[in-house]
Amino acid sequence: MLERLRARLAALAPPRRESGRPPEAKASRAGPLIALQGQGRAVWSPRDAASLAREGFMKNAVVHRAVMMIASSAASVPLVAYEGDAERPDHPLLGLLAEPNRRQNGPAFLEALIANLLVAGNAYAELVMLGGQPAELHVLRPDRMRVVPGPDGWPEAYEYSVAGRTIRFPDPGAGGLAPILHLKLFHPLDDHYGFAPIEAAARALDLHNTAAEWNKALLDNSARPSGALVYRGEGGANLSQEQFERLKAELEQNYSGAVAAGRPLLLEGGLDWTSMALSPRDMDFLEAKNGAAREIALAFGVPPMLLAIPGDNTYANYAEANRAFWRQTVLPLVGRTAAALTAWLAPAYGGAVRLDFDADGVEALAADRESLWRRVEAASFLSRDEKRQAVGYGAGEDGDGEGEGGPKGRAA
Template sequence: MRNWLRFGRARAAARGREAGGGEAKASRTGALVAFSRLGRPVWTPRDYAALAREGFGRNPVVYRAVRTISEAAASVPWLVFEDEHEIDDHPLARLLARPGGQRAGAELMEAVYGHLLVAGNAYLEAVGVDGEVRELHALRPDRMKVVPGADGWPSAYDYSVAGRSVRFAAESEAGVRPILHLRLFHPTDDHYGFAPIEAALTSLDIHNAAGAWAKALLDNSARPSGALVYSGGEGGNLSDEQFDRLKKELEEGFSGARNAGRPLLLEGGLDWRAMALTPRDMDFVEAKNLAAREIALAFGVPPMLLGIPGDNTYANYQEANRALWRQTVLPLVARTAAALSAWLAPAFDRPVRLSFDVDAVEALSTEREALWARVGAAGFIDDDEKRAAVGYGPRRGRD
């Protein structure tokens, strides 16, 4: 049976009260934010299911961008520090390696990063048993709703599935909060984050429409559409029976890929006139590639890594890969590490800080080798100072 967490050190100054027992601190604008929504869920202002379906589910650029970032970020090893000393075998490290259920630690974090990229929000649930955090679970953001309190900050979270809801308190009296809400910056929303996929919605529609147009063109024998013009007979018009027969013959005998190249036999008075623009006239391929580059830009993935032609920003693949790690992956991991540290630290008696091992990132090995070469050649510092400069502690037996 899962029990809510009631353990760890009490929060400093109990909900923001000053040490001298003064008046509780609160934002003067918070009540204005919650005035019209007090006690009611703040519903997500967009359709997450549509974003996931049209973006991640149907668009290969979005799918590959999300997978590239989330898999890379989830592969970064965690480091746990107590009082600035790295602890190899720490309960927090074991928890993140085996968060519970059927998921490994990398799989859990991949889901968290994926939710952030597709929805702009990610939620983690902490499960406590016998006074310890035993499990961490990633919750789907489309099922979670924020319930604001009188001070404008979230007072609870409602998680709904198939008409049934569970309410999680936003704060615990002491110890770890049951829910961690990670979100990307949103300029116009106080409670939810802004997903990169939303900034690329226009480009996403163009790219999907271009694919649908190409598919329809192939289904119609890879030929431009046109019109049959009748210029014979009295009155210059076909009878209803002739029109229906001609339409049926065209659909059954000359449409579709299996009828590609089949000659069209025209009776007297009928003439074929092409009407559609060619792909060259529509600049079809370049429009699709431009939309793909804009989607990759929104996610922070160099187009070269996604196989999108026309990108000359980076000289080679290695430079593009380093840019991905430096500008997109590592900042995402850093903000997640800071949020996890603040969330889970009250569960332990001593101050705990979560970090990550940049030296284990193979894509940055060239930069690491250059740094080691520069530090190793510096004759004005001793060996321990060199070790500190590259992120290592002093040698054993020395303070």
């Protein structure tokens, strides 16, 4: 029985190779192919504030221009202060906003505040008190700030970390003067932080940046699309190791880099070039990049025409696009910022002051203002005081109606 078991095991065992006989090798159908490039999955940029600032504002010209257009335009709109219905051009709050600190003037402070809001979705400002009165305002970086929620879910403090130190700003609660102003854009899934326009257009941003990097890499790689060298030798023979190494070295030395751009590829007998990638024309490279740029501009509310992005221009001319930019993007943002500054700083001045903006001081809207004045002036059924009120001014002292003089509600 033992002998029968040994015989069966010997029959199942693989046959032994004779010494000196080379092992069997299967012929590979991919043997004649030399692949020069592979394909991977898409990689998207992180969505935190610092990454969006680096990949968006600091590396992308469309994002940079859109943010600076909105921020600088909003900072140029004149702010006015009211106590009740009366304008107070000499109010100390306007003086504080005109000179918020020793390093920034008023427009620079508002520009930095609004730019942070657009880039990160959050903007923070610190109030410095001196002798019980507001003395300075400072813009704080949003990537260094952390909201500390309390037991009830509302923020109980803000922590600002820099150079290894963390400064805690407690929230005084209702009725108190808060040391930190937190501006944020609407976020549907977060109670404490805002949602940045760049984040909504993050994929278009990555596409636009990758297109620029791909174009640069293509130029560095002799502006030649990827492909493969196929060896078609007689009898299906493959390249020897020596031939393979020599061919690889010649490709790296003679056909790579910007200096070798456009140099024709000389192939010996049996070698054939097979393209394995789409050409820029096949990819519609420019249209894809312009499409991503238009999507970025859409997220910020800037007409593509103002950013010199071709295609899909829905406005008849540049002036019309500029007016839409001011009416639909800049002025609502200025009004929102003025309301937030009022709620933050008004308690320091007794709570009676109100900040608003003067749309009449915007040069880009001069044509709209002139058209309004012309229509109101032609309305013969209105009195002089009614006409003044219709264009945003109070009744004049020498008018034909009642009321005291002075501008009123010019931001409307």
